[in-house]
Amino acid sequence: MSDQEDIEVKQEDQTIEDINEKDEKRDDEDLKDTDKISSLKTLGPFIAGKENSRNTVYLSDVPDVCKDKPCMLGVDEAGRGPVLGPMVYGISYCPLESKKALEDLGCADSKQLTEEKRDVIFNDINTKEYATSCVGWAVEIISPNTISTSMYRRSKCSLNEVSMDSAMGLIQQAIDAGVNIAEVYVDTVGPPEKYQEKLLKRFPTFKITVAKKADSTYPIVSAASICAKVTRDHALKVWKFPEGLVIKDNAFGSGYPGDPVTKRFLTEHIDLVFGFPRLVRFSWSTAENALADKAYDMEFDEPDSEKPKYAGTKLTKFFKGTTKSGEVIREECRFFKQRHLGNVMEF
């Protein structure tokens, strides 16, 4: 049984190599430079060339008009919920007057787009002249390893903080690259007010709009959403396990805890000591529960979380006025004392 599987895997490898070889011959020029994403086809090789245990940031070339004319910038994310793979933050920007280009690209409601349609739009953004001349974009791939280690720090860092830091980092990089930003639109799953406040504090000169479902309201957010989603999908497709696992077609399912394919992947790839390969977000309760059941128990030295035995005078001491015999003595209030006033109960 296991022999048969081995053979299958090897054959699979061969066919993949064959395809790659043909690809390389066909567009040698395209694939030579894996540090640049110039089309949908170059996205995979770019991601595969980076370490998948670390974060990766990519900025497209900034179109010249975006340096002169005031621009709008959209922010969105992909892959927040799944227990597998990176979370990707994306931004896209274009001059306020270039709304037409976004419409021509088809950046309407990204949630209603199919995977194929998103791929086509992403390719158009990077290849079509009417788009490359005025639309720029950037993404940050936040590795599952980073997500786990951030959430498991001694002073825990929530996913919301990781997200906001990433979004603000990308906006800053766009500013540094020379983009003349005037308006910022952000899609959020959490409460918009807090997020908006934080962004305004950091970027006080921009007109900032944080809204739920912004990706269906603002085409520029939709474009950012497409860049993020396409990048996340490709990151999973080209994922190589430093742990040496080989999964046919990288079929881990959607990564959502409810997906049976993902569930099976999680139960079948537990290492007794190390838990999971680092494609998995250890800090997700689904992952934690699976390890609690199947892997060795592991206890971390967490002396910082211990309750201090003595922490100085108790705060409640100042509210107590009882003697040992139980009678309550309260010092008279200074206000009354100074005015020669006292409590009288009996006359």
Next chain:
Amino acid sequence: MSITLDFNGKNLAKSKQLDLHYLPAKIDGDGEANVEQYFNNYTREATEFGSGILTNALRGYPLVGEQLKVPEGYRGLVLQETEKPISESSDRQLRLTGVFGDFTYWNYDKVPSNGDAYRQALLLADVAQALSQPITEHDLEAEIARNKENAKESP
């Protein structure tokens, strides 16, 4: 009860060299581990914390560590008891698994420092040396002379 250390002290140099990690976690399990693929593969230098500082993670928990040498004059040995003693009074036998001259020390999300329990504990090596080093007549006289000199300087 006696404990036998079952190895030849003279052949230690030829023994198997071990690659060890000192982890800030208790693992309730015994057996082989895929250290190379699941762990060593992910060790990275983190110069932002200082030279020689390393980072990695264990089950998602961030680790910060460094390569440490066994203190001078000491040698690292890993001994294993193949048969658990039946009672406290029975003889025990420990066999040598391998030797090490250095190892990777890891803290949970804390840059290694002199505050670490490991470094504090190793101060004992210095104390032990000071206490057990033989003192010659010559050393003693020199010490007395020094004390007298100090007494003169600060009356």
